[in-house]
Amino acid sequence: VASSALAVATCSVFADAASVAGTRPHVALVAVRPVAVVATGFHAGERVRVEVRRAGPNARRTVRAGEHGRLRMTFATMRISRCDAISIVAVGSSGRRAALHRRPAPACGVP
Numbered sequence: 623v624a625s626s627a628l629a630v631a632t633c634s635v636f637a638d639a640a641s642v643a644g645t646r647p648h649v650a651l652v653a654v655r656p657v658a659v660v661a662t663g664f665h666a667g668e669r670v671r672v673e674v675r676r677a678g679p680n681a682r683r684t685v686r687a688g689e690h691g692r693l694r695m696t697f698a699t700m701r702i703s704r705c706d707a708i709s710i711v712a713v714g715s716s717g718r719r720a721a722l723h724r725r726p727a728p729a730c731g732v733p
Contacts, residue, residue, distance in 0.1 A: 645691075647720035649712045654704075657681070657697040661712040661720060664691040669715040674700060676708045687714070705730035 647663035649672070657674055664670050664687040673682040674697060681697045702708055704727040712720045
């Protein structure tokens with residue numbers, strides 16, 4: 623019984639690791655005042671550098687992904703509007719990468 627419990631536990635650990643390894647990293651903008659970013663699909667505990675680029679000052683921070691390969695960070699002093707073009711890039715220490723590029727809203731009149 624103990625060996626079958628160990629086998630089940632071992633299989634579930636490998637299944638969890640495979641599910642994270644099989645997903646592609648993703649980054650999303652979840653708030654604009656202040657800017658908040660969520661990234662998923664990284665390895666648990668992986669160091670992830672997130673950079674928000676725009677016209678004006680850029681921001682960059684490095685954090686560790688949580689146990690499910692997810693992170694959320696807020697750039698407290700950065701605010702953007704719907705007329706700002708932005709790029710958000712998240713790069714993990716393993717080389718895994720996710721990017722989001724947002725153009726200004728059509729009503730802003732920017733080509």
